[in-house]
Amino acid sequence: MTNSNYEERTMKSTKIFDGKVLQLRVDTVEMEGQKYTKREIVERHPSVGIVAITEDDEIVLIKQYRKAIDKEIYEIPAGMVDFGEEPQKAALRELKEETGYEAKKSDYLAEIYSSPGFTNEKLFISEADEYKRSFWNFFSTTSIILNIDADHLDVYKDIDDIVDSFVRFAGNLAQNGILIIPADGSHKDDFLKKLKILRDQEQTGDLNIYTFGKYNSELSKNEQADYYYDELEYINGIPHFKVYKNSEFYGDFKLKIPGDHNVSNAIAAIAACDLNGATAEAAQRALEKFHGAGGRYDIFGTFEGAKVIADYAHHPTELRATLQAANSMPHNKIWPICQVLNYSRARDYHEDYLDIFKGYEDVVYYKIYSTREWDDLGESVERFAEEFNSRYDNNAVGLNTVDELINFYHGKVQEGDLILFLGPDGVRDAAIDVCRSENGIYFKDQK
Numbered sequence: 119m120t121n122s123n124y125e126e127r128t129m130k131s132t133k134i135f136d137g138k139v140l141q142l143r144v145d146t147v148e149m150e151g152q153k154y155t156k157r158e159i160v161e162r163h164p165s166v167g168i169v170a171i172t173e174d175d176e177i178v179l180i181k182q183y184r185k186a187i188d189k190e191i192y193e194i195p196a197g198m199v200d201f202g203e204e205p206q207k208a209a210l211r212e213l214k215e216e217t218g219y220e221a222k223k224s225d226y227l228a229e230i231y232s233s234p235g236f237t238n239e240k241l242f243i244s245e246a247d248e249y250k251r252s253f254w255n256f257f258s259t260t261s262i263i264l265n266i267d268a269d270h271l272d273v274y275k276d277i278d279d280i281v282d283s284f285v286r287f288a289g290n291l292a293q294n295g296i297l298i299i300p301a302d303g304s305h306k307d308d309f310l311k312k313l314k315i316l317r318d319q320e321q322t323g324d325l326n327i328y329t330f331g332k333y334n335s336e337l338s339k340n341e342q343a344d345y346y347y348d349e350l351e352y353i354n355g356i357p358h359f360k361v362y363k364n365s366e367f368y369g370d371f372k373l374k375i376p377g378d379h380n381v382s383n384a385i386a387a388i389a390a391c392d393l394n395g396a397t398a399e400a401a402q403r404a405l406e407k408f409h410g411a412g413g414r415y416d417i418f419g420t421f422e423g424a425k426v427i428a429d430y431a432h433h434p435t436e437l438r439a440t441l442q443a444a445n446s447m448p449h450n451k452i453w454p455i456c457q458v459l460n461y462s463r464a465r466d467y468h469e470d471y472l473d474i475f476k477g478y479e480d481v482v483y484y485k486i487y488s489t490r491e492w493d494d495l496g497e498s499v500e501r502f503a504e505e506f507n508s509r510y511d512n513n514a515v516g517l518n519t520v521d522e523l524i525n526f527y528h529g530k531v532q533e534g535d536l537i538l539f540l541g542p543d544g545v546r547d548a549a550i551d552v553c554r555s556e557n558g559i560y561f562k563d564q565k
Contacts, residue, residue: 299330
């Protein structure tokens with residue numbers, strides 16, 4: 119079926135079985151040309167699956183007997199989402215219940231319909247990792263590196279160690295595979311030099327390497343990135359831009375999500391699609407429907423009329439990108455709340471966490487989130503607030519509870535404001551609690 123507008127009109131729907139884990143109904147539908155047929159449909163509650171990666175870079179599987187196929191098979195931990203439960207929390211719960219493992223965090227990967235030919239079951243897939251070079255386990259034919267930045271310095275010795283880790287990742291690409299990298303990326307030259315040495319040593323063959331980025335007025339036509347965007351304009355907070363391939367116009371694009379960083383990410387995705395045979399029109403349709411990665415710029419609800427937004431940004435580069443995205447949206451005032459992930463990151467990027475919020479008023483540093491470090495290294499939210507106020511003559515505060523957050527914002531925020539919760543699960547949970555408080559609205563509770 120190639121008609122993208124094709125639909126079937128339901129004339130009659132009859133439920134014929136109502137079980138504990140599924141329901142079965144038979145729909146009589148009208149097809150094109152006034153033809154009729156019956157569809158047998160399994161209704162099932164959403165499920166989750168989790169790809170858990172250990173410190174030794176091993177994927178956790180479980181062995182289960184399945185009556186439907188009458189044999190044991192290996193599976194990723196999976197199960198049904200309880201009513202009102204967040205999918206990622208359900209994934210972590212299933213991991214612990216089925217394997218005994220407890221993940222430090224989980225990242226949303228995708229959501230898929232398991233078999234849409236006959237069931238409406240939706241399966242949410244998350245990744246749980248120990249952040250220790252877990253991406254070395256990926257072997258692909260097309261890979262994108264969005265950036266190489268100093269991060270996880272509790273794992274990597276220095277930026278050279280991080281570059282080497284990305285070299286190993288790209289070294290896993292198949293011969294003649296496609297590698298897409300930023301044209302102006304930090305450490306690009308060092309990365310490419312080391313990658314060539316590695317692939318020559320391992321005799322894994324050449325790669326097709328392409329660059330992406332933003333139009334650079336200081337470069338000639340032949341020096342631009344292979345894929346780049348230009349004429350970026352925000353209309354009601356939504357980016358509209360033109361894309362060029364080999365300096366030739368490729369198409370007009372727009373996104374549903376704000377931020378220059380999302381435009382840059384979209385260029386990389388467009389390149390990957392084009393290099394694998396997709397048309398510009400197909401990429402346009404896909405990006406116009408894309409609501410963003412899970413955990414990024416999630417609009418949870420409101421508090422006293424102000425919009426409550428949560429974003430997993432916790433590295434300084436991510437924080438700057440998310441603040442830029444928020445500023446591109448219509449708003450009166452932005453109220454940033456920053457939760458630093460781990461004491462070592464608070465120490466290593468201490469100056470960044472102060473400088474990032476220069477120019478913002480009523481900044482909140484929320485309790486430092488750490489599940490793997492017990493030495494606070496002298497770092498605290500009170501110290502951040504005190505130094506911020508001393509440096510910028512401002513009124514930042516360090517807070518440690520949801521009640522303190524609610525009291526801080528009560529009577530101050532108003533409709534048109536954005537309360538921006540930035541950081542890992544702790545501050546995201548706090549955002550939900552603020553929305554669910556007496557003067558808030560949590561959108562998922564309204565459904």
